[in-house]
Amino acid sequence: VGVTLTFRDVTREREVSDMKSDFVSFVTHQLRTPLAGIKWMLELAAEDPALPADAASYVEDAREAAQRLIDLVNDLLDISRLERGRLTVEPVPVRLGDLTQSVLDETALILRDKGHVVSVSGGDAVPAVLADVQLLRQVVLNLTSNAIKYTPAGGAIAIAMRPEAGRVTWAITDNGIGIPGASRARLFEKFYRADNAAAVETEGTGLGLYLVRLILEHLGGHIQCESTEGQGSTFTLTLPVAP
Ligand SMILES: Nc1ncnc2c1ncn2[C@@H]1O[C@H](COP(=O)(O)OP(=O)(O)OP(=O)(O)O)[C@@H](O)[C@H]1O
Numbered sequence: 001v002g003v004t005l006t007f008r009d010v011t012r013e014r015e016v017s018d019m020k021s022d023f024v025s026f027v028t029h030q031l032r033t034p035l036a037g038i039k040w041m042l043e044l045a046a047e048d049p050a051l052p053a054d055a056a057s058y059v060e061d062a063r064e065a066a067q068r069l070i071d072l073v074n075d076l077l078d079i080s081r082l083e084r085g086r087l088t089v090e091p092v093p094v095r096l097g098d099l100t101q102s103v104l105d106e107t108a109l110i111l112r113d114k115g116h117v118v119s120v121s122g123g124d125a126v127p128a129v130l131a132d133v134q135l136l137r138q139v140v141l142n143l144t145s146n147a148i149k150y151t152p153a154g155g156a157i158a159i160a161m162r163p164e165a166g167r168v169t170w171a172i173t174d175n176g177i178g179i180p181g182a183s184r185a186r187l188f189e190k191f192y193r194a195d196n197a198a199a200v201e202t203e204g205t206g207l208g209l210y211l212v213r214l215i216l217e218h219l220g221g222h223i224q225c226e227s228t229e230g231q232g233s234t235f236t237l238t239l240p241v242a243p
């Protein structure tokens with residue numbers, strides 16, 4: 001009977017890992033400014049009344065692509081900060097009902113395009129939660145855009161909030177394509193996309209739900225998913241009530 005202890009110096013691995021995160025955050029940070037410039041120029045170009053219809057549609061596609069790149073860069077930047085614990089959060093009381101409404105206003109155009117009907121309930125009945133507004137907005141936006149994206153046109157999306165023993169629950173239910181059982185456990189992994197994503201024509205990197213999980217863990221919250229393939233999904237998050 002004996003015990004073997006093995007010690008290994010991991011200083012080098014730590015250094016490499018830090019260098020990798022530094023590199024990611026440097027690159028993404030450097031991409032943000034020129035990308036914002038491109039999007040701004042394309043918006044100006046779209047307003048030109050002399051623009052032929054063909055060109056206007058190219059400009060619009062380019063503007064959408066620039067927006068997707070900006071969203072991706074922002075996600076990567078937040079992830080690299082959260083992973084390194086370098087994100088300074090300022091938890092303040094946030095009203096989830098108001099935040100939800102502002103995200104729905106932001107996504108109104110795409111909601112109308114897809115013809116989804118959205119219902120919201122319980123916003124006035126729940127107390128404020130303690131969270132960082134920008135980060136919580138990312139969470140609500142990511143979950144909402146997934147519900148929009150993975151629901152065929154003319155779908156129904158329901159957002160419900162309720163108080164629950166010192167915490168607040170916020171749930172979004174869609175009647176979209178649903179998620180296969182085998183994939184459900186992996187949804188919150190970095191870069192993971194389930195096979196169902198191929199069924200609908202969508203762009204995506206599989207970072208959204210990973211970011212949602214990182215943020216909620218950071219804010220003392222929690223997220224879970226229930227889904228029936230072909231019928232729809234519900235994502236439920238809980239957060240502590242502000243004192
Ligand atoms: N409401 C939903 N209905 C059905 N499948 C979903 C839903 N939300 C997420 N999924 C599945 O979970 C996967 C991971 O979602 P996640 O938001 O992380 O990535 P994404 O939407 O593919 O890309 P992005 O990084 O742009 O958000 C999706 O690719 C999809 O397969």
Ligand SMILES: [Mg+2]
Nearest residue numbers: 146204208209
């Ligand atoms: Mg997503």
